[in-house]
Amino acid sequence: MSAAPPPTRPRPSRRRIIMLLSAVVGIAIIIALTATIAALTVPDEGSDNDRSVAAPVITDQQATDVATTLTRSMFEITPTTADAQIAAFKANTCGDLAKDGLPNLVSFTDELKSQDRSAAVTFQSVAVVPHPPQAPVVQAIVASTWQSGDAVNKTRVVYDLIVQNGKTCVTRAQFL
Numbered sequence: 001m002s003a004a005p006p007p008t009r010p011r012p013s014r015r016r017i018i019m020l021l022s023a024v025v026g027i028a029i030i031i032a033l034t035a036t037i038a039a040l041t042v043p044d045e046g047s048d049n050d051r052s053v054a055a056p057v058i059t060d061q062q063a064t065d066v067a068t069t070l071t072r073s074m075f076e077i078t079p080t081t082a083d084a085q086i087a088a089f090k091a092n093t094c095g096d097l098a099k100d101g102l103p104n105l106v107s108f109t110d111e112l113k114s115q116d117r118s119a120a121v122t123f124q125s126v127a128v129v130p131h132p133p134q135a136p137v138v139q140a141i142v143a144s145t146w147q148s149g150d151a152v153n154k155t156r157v158v159y160d161l162i163v164q165n166g167k168t169c170v171t172r173a174q175f176l
Helices: 014-041 049-053 060-075 082-092 095-114
Strands: 120-128 138-148 151-164 167-175
Touching: 060 082, 060 095, 060 120, 060 138, 060 151, 060 167, 082 095, 095 167
Parallel strands: none
Antiparallel strands: 120 138, 138 151, 151 167
């Protein structure tokens, strides 16, 4: 029985060693670059930069103020304040509501002016629907009663508020 000598590996050539070291160094460089880029792109905790890249924040107070002003612009009208109420409506609406609602408001104010009548509003409640701090849409609910002459109407409106061009405005009003 002859015993075969144990298999031996050929000695690695100098070229193979250089290629192996180059691959290891290349992988290390890629890992280092990835870590550097990740560290530079992650915002610091609590920095002011968070707000500039995040969605604009609509506070509950802003939502309440805009909803109240918009409701007054639609339902608290006198012949002398009609133009100011139309301006308030334009300033607090955007999107489809601004485009579609304005002709109706102008028609209503023209009718009140021609008949020398007024409309008054009384608020029962104004509330903001709970939402995440940076929600793109915030909803405000307004319950009010408005009166013009003998007509008394109770309304409940859900407003969708957004930030458009740096301005908080109502983009949709759903009358319930």
